[in-house]
Ligand SMILES: Nc1ncnc2c1ncn2[C@@H]1O[C@H](COP(=O)(O)OP(=O)(O)OP(=O)(O)O)[C@@H](O)[C@H]1O
């Protein structure tokens with residue numbers, strides 16, 4: 001058996017009286033793309049934020065490449081090769097595209113920012129990804145929802161991360177742009193050394209790009225199958241059946 | 248889509264001078280610079296002595312303290328906080344200098360460093376309570392204002408003291424008594440912190456923390472550290488201004504050289520200069536210009552012969568007018584850009 005790139009064991013998280021996650025067991029192998037699905041409010045984003053060091057879990061362990069670790073902070077997780085596209089994108093409206101692309105890992109020629117290098121690299125990365133932007137110097141506030149999302153994804157993809165956590169990277173995307181992001185994920189897959197956990201609500205897209213699918217329900221992973229072994233119908237039935245049962 | 252936009256831009260290339268003018272007008276500092284220049288022209292026309300050397304020194308000496316404190320205020324406003332206690336820290340700092348030198352025989356430069364360090368410590372306390380105990384900075388710094396005022400009055404017995412012997416002479420001239428000393432400090436400090444805000448990680452993170460607190464933390468920026476740092480910078484600058492002003496008026500007086508007036512002038516200068524109270528954006532050069540506008544208004548109307556009381560009324564109206572104008576202009580600017 002291969003060592004998982006990232007593994008969660010018995011993760012629990014409460015917010016006051018609310019139990020968001022009760023007992024999460026999940027793993028993603030090196031080079032694997034794992035789809036994480038579940039209802040609104042199921043706790044998917046909470047799980048992502050635990051895996052990237054933003055939240056501390058109340059119980060359970062996180063194992064990175066075979067090593068059990070306590071993720072002290074987002075920076076700490078990043079230093080272990082874990083990078084995140086948050087559902088809210090974590091972009092700073094007041095800053096330019098290229099400053100956002102390098103947020104908190106700015107290129108510096110001490111004591112000053114190396115704006116020229118950041119600009120050049122941001123331009124190149126966005127072009128490689130197929131994002132059309134007239135000017136990387138423009139404030140992020142002036143961009144469309146889809147463009148903002150593309151920038152957040154590009155930021156993580158080009159961070160040299162070993163594990164990418166993508167929380168609904170397709171939410172604001174048009175058909176063309178959504179395909180672009182999926183292509184980027186496929187490219188990563190082809191490279192074979194990057195693992196991806198991707199949250200999405202469009203099961204067709206999930207089956208299209210993922211190797212394996214996990215369903216998060218009631219604070220647990222209740223379903224874990226290879227994408228090849230399941231179908232759109234099965235995933236839809238699972239979620240709807242649960243809804244029927246609870247009514 | 249992007250292609251069409253580029254092509255239209257190519258079809259109608261703006262002429263070079265027009266472009267330079269556009270670029271200038273889009274700068275946040277442009278409107279306040281124009282206001283400052285207009286005031287200068289007006290007062291020059293109304294009073295012969297307005298541009299005399301002595302009067303320029305007056306304006307410079309009135310601009311400097313406000314501008315220096317406003318530098319800290321801008322950093323705080325940009326990071327989404329405010330400091331109402333900085334003026335009283337300014338009043339306290341020269342006493343710290345006096346205690347260190349006259350009671351403990353500390354050498355002047357070391358005493359200056361100590362006084363500024365203690366001032367910065369007050370900023371640390373402000374920042375700690377704001378970020379760790381999650382109390383709004385408006386309330387926290389209101390509290391420290393009164394607390395430090397109490398400390399000041401207790402330790403000074405509310406009596407002024409002379410400038411310590413070792414400070415007199417060269418040091419006093421350099422730190423604030425020389426005619427151009429304080430404005431030189433102000434320009435240097437403004438230049439340094441303008442670079443800090445616009446060209447360093449610290450500045451970028453200050454903007455991030457004020458613009459999108461959650462997003463900045465998600466990106467791993469340690470918001471508390473940035474905010475505490477900016478509180479400390481503000482208090483230290485307040486302390487420096489207090490010592491400068493004591494040197495200039497040649498006495499250490501608990502009742503002048505600080506307090507709410509300095510704080511309110513600095514906040515006004517920051518906002519007139521184009522810094523929003525909402526956080527995420529601001530300009531330090533603008534704040535210097537804002538301080539210049541305030542000093543010019545006060546000085547000019549004084550020369551024309553208005554009484555000090557009338558000047559307050561004019562000052563208040565001018566502040567309101569320029570803030571409304573700024574609000575309006577920045578909305579125009581935003582509309583023009585997108
Ligand atoms: N910081 C927080 N404080 C309190 N409750 C929270 C917090 N973050 C999330 N929750 C709660 O935890 C539960 C799970 O939220 P989460 O955002 O993880 O859901 P999700 O699966 O990502 O949903 P969606 O598909 O809508 O994004 C929700 O009930 C939410 O209200």
Ligand SMILES: [Mg+2]
Pocket residue numbers: 044045046087167
């Ligand atoms: Mg979510």
